[in-house]
Amino acid sequence: MVVASVGRCSAHRIEHGIALPEASSSTTVDGYVVNVSGDLKAGMDSALTMTFAKAGKPVTDLQPYLDTYAHLTAFHQGDQAFAHLHPETKVHADHGGPTLLFHANLPRSGNWRLFLQFQTEGRLHTGEITVHVT
Numbered sequence: 001m002v003v004a005s006v007g008r009c010s011a012h013r014i015e016h017g018i019a020l021p022e023a024s025s026s027t028t029v030d031g032y033v034v035n036v037s038g039d040l041k042a043g044m045d046s047a048l049t050m051t052f053a054k055a056g057k058p059v060t061d062l063q064p065y066l067d068t069y070a071h072l073t074a075f076h077q078g079d080q081a082f083a084h085l086h087p088e089t090k091v092h093a094d095h096g097g098p099t100l101l102f103h104a105n106l107p108r109s110g111n112w113r114l115f116l117q118f119q120t121e122g123r124l125h126t127g128e129i130t131v132h133v134t
């Protein structure tokens with residue numbers, strides 16, 4: 001798990017029930033556009049897909065970071081529910097992307113703030129997005 005440096009202020013805000021940014025289907029970090037899709041249902045295994053693009057082109061050079069192409073940390077709005085996920089996608093060298101598949105099982109309905117970490121060219125990126133779980 002890689003949590004310590006991720007979204008401390010946001011996590012604090014979430015614990016105190018302050019509204020998150022609205023749920024959305026894409027986020028941008030360091031020039032990477034990450035599209036997020038999936039029909040997330042509380043307490044059930046739900047497929048969550050993330051697709052990476054940069055400058056309009058699919059990203060295919062995600063690098064393994066701590067043995068996986070991405071670390072996803074999720075905080076539930078209004079309490080301290082928390083989850084940490086890795087993609088199912090198998091790692092083979094520095095050729096990850098453009099799509100990563102996660103099996104999310106988030107225990108509560110409502111809004112969750114996701115912190116996504118991934119690496120390219122030796123550099124770690126951290127994106128944030130709010131998703132809604134029904």
Ligand SMILES: [Cu+2]
Nearest residue numbers: 001002071072
């Ligand atoms: Cu992790």
